[in-house]
Amino acid sequence: MKKIIPLAIAAIALGLTGCSASEPPAPVASSTPAESSTPAESSTPAAPSEPTTEAVKVSTTCADAVEKQGKEYDEISATATDDTSDTELNAPYMHPLEDCKSFAEYAQAGIDNPAPWGMEWNKEEDMKRMVGTACFNLDPKSATPVCADAKELGLLS
Numbered sequence: 001m002k003k004i005i006p007l008a009i010a011a012i013a014l015g016l017t018g019c020s021a022s023e024p025p026a027p028v029a030s031s032t033p034a035e036s037s038t039p040a041e042s043s044t045p046a047a048p049s050e051p052t053t054e055a056v057k058v059s060t061t062c063a064d065a066v067e068k069q070g071k072e073y074d075e076i077s078a079t080a081t082d083d084t085s086d087t088e089l090n091a092p093y094m095h096p097l098e099d100c101k102s103f104a105e106y107a108q109a110g111i112d113n114p115a116p117w118g119m120e121w122n123k124e125e126d127m128k129r130m131v132g133t134a135c136f137n138l139d140p141k142s143a144t145p146v147c148a149d150a151k152e153l154g155l156l157s
Helices: 007-013 060-079 086-099 103-112 124-138 145-152
Strands: none
Touching (some): 060 103, 086 103, 086 145, 103 145, 124 145
């Protein structure tokens, strides 16, 4: 059986996301005196599920594309053989690139629902790195709305 590595996991393996799939969210300092004898530090990082910019409303079309990505990837990976091409394995990742209207919507969809990317959680910075990997591999001409927007924003080289 062919070893399956989704784009998100490949990005992690290449060190492109700055996190790992099993890395838990950063702890938040307790403000309850009984739990902590020292006051919470002001440098405590925000929880990873919180976007660093104002949240964008994710359209039903984009959210459905993300769900479709996860379901199709699970189906393909369950039946993959040594003859299954990388193109076939990564095809589900095109749905959000095509159906989300912008990088901001794509990123928010990944933050709201990280499982289809093979993650337990995502933050905006992770999605910036993942869009680079996805566009490089699946849409090098930036023909999809997400890759075109990411290119315009300077996220693609």
